[in-house]
Amino acid sequence: MAPVRTTGAIVASTAAISISMAIFSYFLFFKKTNSTLHSNKKKKPRNGVVDAIGNTPLIRINSLSEATGCEILGKCEFLNPGGSVKDRVALKVIEEALESGDLAPGGVVTEGSAGSTAISLATVAPAFGCKCHVVIPDDAAIEKSQILEALGATVERVRPVSITHKDHFVNIARRRALEANELAAKDKKVSQVDGKDREPMDGCVPDQEKENPALLSHCNGGFFADQFENLANFRAHYEGTGPEIWEQTDGNVDAFVAAAGTGGTVAGVSTFLQEKSPKIKCFLINPPGSGLFNKVTRGVMYTKEEAEGRRLKNPFDTITEGIGINRLTKNFMMAKLDGAFQGTDKEAVEMSRFLLKNDGVFLGSSSAMNCVGAVRVAKALGPGHTIVTILCDNGMRHLSKFYDPKYLAQYGLTPTATGLEFMSIK
Numbered sequence: 001m002a003p004v005r006t007t008g009a010i011v012a013s014t015a016a017i018s019i020s021m022a023i024f025s026y027f028l029f030f031k032k033t034n035s036t037l038h039s040n041k042k043k044k045p046r047n048g049v050v051d052a053i054g055n056t057p058l059i060r061i062n063s064l065s066e067a068t069g070c071e072i073l074g075k076c077e078f079l080n081p082g083g084s085v086k087d088r089v090a091l092k093v094i095e096e097a098l099e100s101g102d103l104a105p106g107g108v109v110t111e112g113s114a115g116s117t118a119i120s121l122a123t124v125a126p127a128f129g130c131k132c133h134v135v136i137p138d139d140a141a142i143e144k145s146q147i148l149e150a151l152g153a154t155v156e157r158v159r160p161v162s163i164t165h166k167d168h169f170v171n172i173a174r175r176r177a178l179e180a181n182e183l184a185a186k187d188k189k190v191s192q193v194d195g196k197d198r199e200p201m202d203g204c205v206p207d208q209e210k211e212n213p214a215l216l217s218h219c220n221g222g223f224f225a226d227q228f229e230n231l232a233n234f235r236a237h238y239e240g241t242g243p244e245i246w247e248q249t250d251g252n253v254d255a256f257v258a259a260a261g262t263g264g265t266v267a268g269v270s271t272f273l274q275e276k277s278p279k280i281k282c283f284l285i286n287p288p289g290s291g292l293f294n295k296v297t298r299g300v301m302y303t304k305e306e307a308e309g310r311r312l313k314n315p316f317d318t319i320t321e322g323i324g325i326n327r328l329t330k331n332f333m334m335a336k337l338d339g340a341f342q343g344t345d346k347e348a349v350e351m352s353r354f355l356l357k358n359d360g361v362f363l364g365s366s367s368a369m370n371c372v373g374a375v376r377v378a379k380a381l382g383p384g385h386t387i388v389t390i391l392c393d394n395g396m397r398h399l400s401k402f403y404d405p406k407y408l409a410q411y412g413l414t415p416t417a418t419g420l421e422f423m424s425i426k
């Protein structure tokens with residue numbers, strides 16, 4: 001009997017423990033679910049698409065953190081409503097231009113861009129009652145103009161020429177804003193002479209209408225966004241991205257690294273972080289051949305003959321998009337950098353596949369390059385450091401190149417790595 005009694009006692013006490021564990025777990029689960037729901041409820045709805053820009057999550061990239069012994073953190077800019085870090089820039093550019101009066105309500109924002117900035121401007125402009133006109137090179141992927149047109153922007157596809165040529169897409173975009181302003185001024189004059197309220201269209205000059213039909217409905221004037229030289233770009237990151245990184249890490253950040261196109265991101269974030277703590281090291285990562293790498297490491301971009309626009313062909317070829325230009329912009333000149341690294345297309349491609357496989361993160365080419373930069377910085381500083389980088393956009397806009405096996409094979413960029421051996425990590 002004794003053994004039976006013992007078993008009975010064990011069964012009884014096991015049952016009692018199980019029941020109390022179940023009650024305890026239920027209580028814990030209920031409390032947790034309830035508190036999550038509660039905290040979600042507390043988060044107020046954001047005020048329209050504009051208010052949903054920024055305050056993006058900062059995620060630990062587990063695979064890279066474990067491989068390097070550093071905390072490698074990525075700012076998920078691909079979660080902005082327009083799909084990229086450029087939403088911040090579009091918002092700041094439009095807000096400042098409306099505030100200064102350089103952009104009139106209902107006016108048109110023009111930009112020469114083949115990528116994310118145009119999509120962000122087209123996303124943000126309607127929220128302010130403005131329009132967007134984009135000039136893009138006609139060799140840009142057709143889906144880019146399709147997205148822009150779907151967003152309601154007008155798109156002008158032009159022959160690609162050097163930046164020094166008056167018909168470079170950026171220069172045409174600048175001109176379109178001036179033309180829109182001339183049309184608006186003429187429209188105003190005609191209305192004043194008539195002394196009547198007229199539809200804005202009536203004042204447009206027929207010749208200009210013919211040359212550029214996209215401006216037909218743009219007689220409230222124009223504003224050239226000028227993402228390369230407009231320091232609203234820098235301020236978007238100095239006032240937004242930088243402070244968010246500081247808060248999200250509680251100030252525990254040792255280094256920041258990012259690639260540069262306009263230079264706005266690396267300049268705004270590095271300036272903010274170094275003002276907070278001069279100990280924070282900030283780095284550039286760019287494709288080989290980019291003059292910006294030379295500028296940071298050697299103080300010179302290139303010889304006079306190598307300046308952008310003087311060469312027949314790009315001095316470097318990269319399949320990454322939005323990064324690695326070969327001229328000094330006002331935005332980049334604001335950057336506070338401690339050094340620069342280079343990352344190749346092959347490394348960026350391999351990194352994107354490694355992160356997809358190990359972390360489930362689907363990144364665009366510049367984000368993959370930034371992660372290559374984060375590993376370079378981790379190796380340079382050694383284990384135990386916290387390194388932040390930017391996940392600019394996701395892979396969706398890169399299907400026809402960066403994620404296309406045929407395209408990659410053509411350039412000898414087919415990914416083959418099984419781990420991080422391409423970064424010399426076993």
Ligand SMILES: Cc1ncc(COP(=O)(O)O)c(C=O)c1O
Pocket residue numbers: 084086115116117259260261262263264265266321322323364366367392393
């Ligand atoms: C997808 C993408 N990533 C990164 C960058 C570079 O950022 P920034 O212009 O702030 O240097 C750009 C710039 O156009 C971009 O389009």
